Amino acid sequence: MSCGVLDEEEFSRCCQLLLHHSDSVGDGWSWEAVQSSDEGYLKKTVLRSVPADQSITQKHKESGSDSEQFDYCRFKTEEQGVNGSADSLRPDVEDEDDCVCRAPGGSSCSSVLQFEYHVLYSCSYRTPVLYFRASTLEGRSLTLEDVWNSVHPNYRLGLQSRPLDAITQQEHPFLGQAFFFLHPCRTEEFMKPLLQMTWDQNRPVNYVLSWLSVVGPMVGLDVSLDYVTLQQPTV
Amino acid sequence: TWGGFYVVGAYKMSDSAESPTETQKEEIHPPPDDSATNDDKKKIDVLLKAVGDTPIMKTKKWAVDKGRTVQSLAQFISRFLKLDATEQLFIYVNQSFAPSPDQEVGVLFDCFGSDGKLVLHYCKSQAWG
Numbered sequence: 001m002s003c004g005v006l007d008e009e010e011f012s013r014c015c016q017l018l019l020h021h022s023d024s025v026g027d028g029w030s031w032e033a034v035q036s037s038d039e040g041y042l043k044k045t046v047l048r049s050v051p052a053d054q055s056i057t058q059k060h061k062e063s064g065s066d067s068e069q070f071d072y073c074r075f076k077t078e079e080q081g082v083n084g085s086a087d088s089l090r091p092d093v094e095d096e097d098d099c100v101c102r103a104p105g106g107s108s109c110s111s112v113l114q115f116e117y118h119v120l121y122s123c124s125y126r127t128p129v130l131y132f133r134a135s136t137l138e139g140r141s142l143t144l145e146d147v148w149n150s151v152h153p154n155y156r157l158g159l160q161s162r163p164l165d166a167i168t169q170q171e172h173p174f175l176g177q178a179f180f181f182l183h184p185c186r187t188e189e190f191m192k193p194l195l196q197m198t199w200d201q202n203r204p205v206n207y208v209l210s211w212l213s214v215v216g217p218m219v220g221l222d223v224s225l226d227y228v229t230l231q232q233p234t235v
Numbered sequence: 236t237w238g239g240f241y242v243v244g245a246y247k248m249s250d251s252a253e254s255p256t257e258t259q260k261e262e263i264h265p266p267p268d269d270s271a272t273n274d275d276k277k278k279i280d281v282l283l284k285a286v287g288d289t290p291i292m293k294t295k296k297w298a299v300d301k302g303r304t305v306q307s308l309a310q311f312i313s314r315f316l317k318l319d320a321t322e323q324l325f326i327y328v329n330q331s332f333a334p335s336p337d338q339e340v341g342v343l344f345d346c347f348g349s350d351g352k353l354v355l356h357y358c359k360s361q362a363w364g
Contacts, residue, residue, distance in 0.1 A: 193288070223335070
């Protein structure tokens with residue numbers, strides 16, 4: 001790893017380390033190999049409940065307690081195994097009532113969405129790239145506007161101020177289907193000082209994990225602290 | 236160009252930060268909250284370290300409420316450094332990992348604190364152009 005980018009072999013290695021931890025805690029990531037080669041990408045599916053009437057309002061408050069900002073809850077699909085502690089629940093995040101699935105027709109959790117996140121390697125940018133798509137449980141794909149309505153309020157303003165640059169629709173390089181993706185043009189720039197710092201300190205770092213921790217929360221993808229707190233082998 | 240993700244620069248900056256004084260360690264005070272409990276008043280020591288070309292804060296040591304979020308702290312630092320709206324600020328723990336903006340610094344302290352303090356690295360990035 002140097003200069004803020006990484007080659008594909010390093011990408012794969014970082015992904016395998018991430019997978020190793022994910023497997024051990026049931027975080028739900030899987031590796032999708034491409035044509036039985038070493039190429040592939042990470043994939044994770046998450047169910048999220050989004051209030052139907054969630055509007056694009058700035059919910060940020062300046063006080064120390066920000067728990068009231070979270071008015072949607074998340075839970076995992078069955079495929080990922082049942083391990084409640086693996087979810088990166090933070091004690092402050094949800095009012096416990098909001099985590100309980102209300103009966104259909106309830107006023108708050110009125111729509112459940114399925115988010116699928118893919119981490120691919122971009123040969124042209126030499127960085128990971130985050131692709132994602134979302135649909136209702138009935139299979140209706142979300143539009144870009146729908147996606148924005150489900151993005152955490154903290155990020156919406158920034159993303160929407162540069163919509164064409166941040167989240168765009170892109171054909172998935174392997175699946176040939178329409179996905180949204182976070183444009184990777186800024187990745188090298190924000191990864192470079194981070195990597196330099198770790199190099200200076202002789203500190204091993206997982207590029208993909210670090211990158212994911214930065215970009216994931218923008219689009220509702222949690223990356224649990226325990227990826228770092230539990231001792232991990234490094235690249 | 237890319238709009239970036241930390242909306243720190245895009246929001247009206249918090250007015251809750253006190254002006255720095257010449258003392259060694261400062262406190263970050265939230266606005267008055269009449270529901271504050273004893274727990275809310277617990278603070279942890281945070282040491283802020285700049286990464287890359289990011290300006291170094293004149294005051295590096297801060298006593299921060301445990302319940303303060305990363306996002307809130309990032310906004311505070313941005314305001315302190317007078318970053319403009321086109322600059323995004325990132326915060327890292329363990330020198331390599333960006334905690335969720337809603338993560339409480341108290342939790343980070345429990346996980347990564349040593350010698351009685353939590354070291355956080357911060358880095359700005361040009362979001363536009």
